[in-house]
Amino acid sequence: MRPAPARVGDPVDAIDSPALVVEIDAFERNLAAMDAFARSHGVRLRPHAKTHKCSAIALHQVARGAVGVCVQKVGEALALAAGGVRDVFVSNEVIAPTKLARLAALPSDVQLAIAVDSVVGIERLAAAIQASGRQIDVYVEIDAGQGRCGVPAAEAGALARQVVAHDGLRFAGLQAYHGGAQHLRSVAERETAIRQAVAMATAARAAVTSLSIDCPLVTGAGSGSFLLEAASGVYGEIQPGSYAFMDADYARNAPLPGSPRFEHALFVRSQVIARHAAHAVVDAGHKSHAIDSGLPTVWGRNFEFRNGGDEHGLLHPRGDEPLPAMGDTVWLVPGHCDPTVNLHEHLVAVRGGLDRGVVEAVWPIDARGRLD
Structure with a gap:
């Protein structure tokens, strides 16, 4: 090193x-602004730690009101947990049994969650968790518009039913993040994209509840769109990450009216x-x-x-x-x-x-x- x-x-x-270099005065003002926004809009704040990859910063965010953090990789989850972070959501699909076993082996005081979008993913996760004897929160990911991971809204109920059929897996809600919307430059473009994401999340939630399965939470949103998800009445948790630092590309976005600067x-x-x-x-x-x-x-x-x-x-x-x-x-x-x-x-x-x-x-x- x-x-x-x-x-x-x-x-x-x-x-x-x-x-x-982190200019810490600006950094702290950014954290305070996002925390105040989340509190005033009645949504949970779960910052995305793939931005900073740093347990010290994650702990700063939790100390200021975040419920935990998101990561994209099992290795990130392990590193941040080793650094003292106790609530980690892997907001990505993991299907390799070796990776799932490593995740399941984390200390029992670490609250874990993971996203799934396939029966294969659920079955492999269930096997890893059963071997560990712990419980993990599971979010069914829907394709909110990016065309990457996630299932169509209509299929969310069937996957939720697969989740609740397994001991050790708790269906925690829906992952509905539209990454492609974050850097659409105009306000109108982002509003259109997130309006569609909200509609898909609403339909997916209906598909789940139609099977008499409770859908506790819809989570998603990023630094370019979080105001829109928070205002929708559908999302209960937001996942912005870059707000803590802000980069040159985000600075090119037209600001959403009413959003913190x-x-x-x-x-x-x-x-x-x-x-x-x-x-x-x-x-x-x-x-x-x-x-x-x-x-x-x-x-x-x-x-x-x-x-x-x-x-x-x-x-x-x-x-x-x-x-x-x-x-x-x-x-x-x-x-x-x-x-x-x-x-x-x-x-x-x-x-x-x-x-x-x-x-x-x-x-x-x-x-x-x-x-x-």
């Missing part, structure tokens, strides 16, 4: 580069290592930030960031601002926070701003690389 890029008490200028809180600290007549070069390339949602933006400076390859980023001026000098710090806002976090081993939490702040904590990204 790479040594941490900073120590508690270091000034911000002492952080090694490239490094992933979230601040950029995740940055890559880079340093100018070369300077030429028309551009400067920083030490943060593709190994430091994901580019699936576009290149990072430059924070507080009028430069365009251009692709320089694995190890380098190129800064080109957009106006009259002079290029930064050799050794200057340049702060980058990643295009997509989730995979950017997965490239790093530590998050450096800075209190007091990016100009004069001090390192308050260094958080290991304990679920980094947990692809299993």
Whole structure:
């Protein structure tokens, strides 16, 4: 493991580069805003931890009112549980018996839940849980519009009936997350997509209750749409993740009227290592930030960031601002926070701003690389 890029008490200028930095004042304001929103709308908040992959941050979120966290991988669940998180929902399908056995082997004080969308998944989960002697919450996932995992609404009842037929499995409700809606840029596009997701969730719930099976909860929603699900009267739990950090891609969304405003809180600290007549070069390339949602933006400076390859980023001026000098710090806002976090081993939490702040904590990204 790479040594941490900073120590508690270091000034911000002492952080090694490239490094992933959390501006903790903005981060805490983001958490407080989402917690207040969930409370005022009467919905449970279960943040998606695939954004940060960090048990320290998950515990911050739970301390501020979250009921637990979501993850996408069994390995993430194991890492966060080892870090002290006690309520974890694997909001994804897992069918490998070896993975299910590892999940079932978690300590009994960890409240577990998992999504299913097939009889095969239910049967294999039931076998793993029966061997462990524990109980697990099960959510039937419906395809809320993305065309990925999940069954049509009409089939939700039949799968719920399969779940309740097994000892050790408790039917907890419906997973209805529309990931494809999160980055639709216009308000109208997102409203249309979530209106359809709500209709599908409503139909799926009816398919379940028509079989005299109680449907305790519909859960879903992300940072681009959570206001719409919360206002629907159908969803009882929301699962936003990126709100804690906010990335450059989410910043391109038109804000939903009435939604809390979230601040950029995740940055890559880079340093100018070369300077030429028309551009400067920083030490943060593709190994430091994901580019699936576009290149990072430059924070507080009028430069365009251009692709320089694995190890380098190129800064080109957009106006009259002079290029930064050799050794200057340049702060980058990643295009997509989730995979950017997965490239790093530590998050450096800075209190007091990016100009004069001090390192308050260094958080290991304990679920980094947990692809299993």
